[in-house]
Amino acid sequence: MFEKSRLILGTGGANSLAALEEAIVASGTDLVTVALRRVDAAGPGLLPMLDRLGVRVLPNTAGCYTAGDAVKTAHLAREAFETDLIKLEVIGDDRTLLPDGVELLRAAETLVGDGFTVLPYTSDDPILARRLADVGCAAVMPAGSPIGSGLGISNPHHIRLIRQSVDIPVVLDAGIGTASDATLAMELGCDAVLIASAITRADDPAAMAAAMRHAVLGGRLAYTAGRIPRRFHAVASTSDEGLARW
């Protein structure tokens, strides 16, 4: 799923299509998520721009609060974009924008049955992640912290537990504020990160997109390279052998 890039870009929060385009190019992503809205509110231009850049579209169900709404939106997205991919969001309340686990699991099960490739935005609960994997989701996308908060990964231990609990890709979605958060996600073993606000609302979105690109690459390399264990005391890096004596 992530041959070209381990960074999925969200499109919410960008000041203009031009700024979004620059950020997409700088991020190196090949997968961009979009919402579905009424044509009069959405305005033209987004999809032609994504097509021109050659990036894949990952439709999402942003704004849905029930399984029924999310399932319907997913079916409309499949019609619109001719893809089985769906980033499934079923939000619990508008204060936290955290997922409603009960509705999410219900929607995920239905959509898997309808032949979708379901990527659910979920909480950092390892048990719920496993339940989502069990019903056939293609990946799980736990929140590091609430959407748009920029608080980073509030419970790294849970992200690591999720990584160990499921055999499908884990994508850190929501909460990333800056490059080090993205690196940490990758170091914890995530297969990818999904970033929107941290890039689109940065002072210089294209520069932050480039920073995130490098952060993800660095974190992934560090994860696969295998870090040294943390130790309480120092371990000398230089041998005493051959040391001059006086």
Add this chain to the structure above:
Amino acid sequence: MRLTVNGRSFEAETKLSVLALVETLTEARRGVAVAVNGEVVPRSTWSAVPLAEGDAVEVLTAAQGG
């Protein structure tokens, strides 16, 4: 014929197919999806599906978000 299109009242002088209605709203085809009274209408059937008095139609497309 009175319809509700994307939440607004819409007056059509003649009978309309889903395709004819979409053409009044957007030139785009790819990236557009339609639901009539809450049911998805596959694009391949747009020209064959007539709209009826009182139908509630949603015409959706890609927007920044999520």
